[in-house]
Amino acid sequence: MTTQTERKIEIVGQFKHIQVRDTVHILENGVRVASKPPHRFVIGPLDPAPCAEYQALKDLYHTPELIAAYEAT
Amino acid sequence: MAEKKPLVLTGGGVEQLQSGDTIAKADVGLGNVDNTSDANKPVSTAQQTALDLKAPLASPVFTGISDFSTGGAYFGTAAAANLLDDYEEGTWTPVLTSDSGETATLGAYTCYYTKIGRKVTININELVWSAISGAFTSTVRITGLPFAAASRAGGAFINNGLSASGSDTRVLALAETGQTYILLATQNDNTGNYGLSPVVASSGVIYGLQITFIVS
Numbered sequence: 068m069t070t071q072t073e074r075k076i077e078i079v080g081q082f083k084h085i086q087v088r089d090t091v092h093i094l095e096n097g098v099r100v101a102s103k104p105p106h107r108f109v110i111g112p113l114d115p116a117p118c119a120e121y122q123a124l125k126d127l128y129h130t131p132e133l134i135a136a137y138e139a140t
Numbered sequence: 141m142a143e144k145k146p147l148v149l150t151g152g153g154v155e156q157l158q159s160g161d162t163i164a165k166a167d168v169g170l171g172n173v174d175n176t177s178d179a180n181k182p183v184s185t186a187q188q189t190a191l192d193l194k195a196p197l198a199s200p201v202f203t204g205i206s207d208f209s210t211g212g213a214y215f216g217t218a219a220a221a222n223l224l225d226d227y228e229e230g231t232w233t234p235v236l237t238s239d240s241g242e243t244a245t246l247g248a249y250t251c252y253y254t255k256i257g258r259k260v261t262i263n264i265n266e267l268v269w270s271a272i273s274g275a276f277t278s279t280v281r282i283t284g285l286p287f288a289a290a291s292r293a294g295g296a297f298i299n300n301g302l303s304a305s306g307s308d309t310r311v312l313a314l315a316e317t318g319q320t321y322i323l324l325a326t327q328n329d330n331t332g333n334y335g336l337s338p339v340v341a342s343s344g345v346i347y348g349l350q351i352t353f354i355v356s
Binding site: 137 | 228229230231252285317320356
């Protein structure tokens with residue numbers, strides 16, 4: 068038995084929330100036999116990035132202009 | 141009645157038919173053909189096996205798990221407002237923190253959510269904290285939501301360790317529009333006034349909290 072994590076990243080809404088879904092699949096001989104419930108979190112314009120991968124996305128989407136607009140709401 | 145003569149085949153050909161001759165189906169390679177009406181034609185065993193796996197369009201009854209992963213289903217009317225195209229159950233990890241950076245130490249903890257269409261319900265069951273990194277003197281939040289709320293939603297919850305300050309009388313949970321956290325706000329039940337700085341004890345527990353909000 069092995070596991071494989073499927074990561075789905077979506078950019079959602081006016082303020083480009085980075086929406087992450089991790090699903091761990093259980094494989095037997097390379098074939099998926101079961102999946103755990105997905106685990107989710109969201110990174111908003113003012114939220115810190117949990118790692119470099121997400122910091123790159125924040126740099127791309129959470130521009131100073133977007134953050135300023137978000138803070139103005 | 142004159143006796144009908146069978147067809148005579150010679151040399152791979154057919155001799156000219158004479159009046160009174162008859163032709164059997166097998167004589168011309170159509171031995172399996174008969175006059176069965178369309179309604180009475182049987183289906184093959186393979187066809188029947190395949191048909192047995194199909195549900196009728198009217199009032200189908202499904203057994204097992206139906207897969208709507210590439211679309212969804214309309215309920216009531218075939219319109220966008222009646223389309224259910226998403227359902228998901230999963231987990232999220234809460235963090236109890238403050239606007240000014242203090243955090244509470246939580247045990248290994250998993251919270252659950254259920255998403256039905258655009259509606260998300262998050263649950264917290266016995267979220268225990270054992271220590272805080274400093275006095276929580278500003279807005280208290282539970283971060284780590286699985287989705288950002290697209291509209292404000294709130295609710296009461298049961299806890300031990302969070303208390304209202306000043307003239308406020310209770311602590312409420314509030315999902316804010318466009319945010320990825322739950323705000324723990326205080327409110328005065330008599331005046332309706334509210335504040336944003338509940339007192340956080342060094343240890344405590346949120347016994348149960350459930351909020352439903354809409355997402356984009």
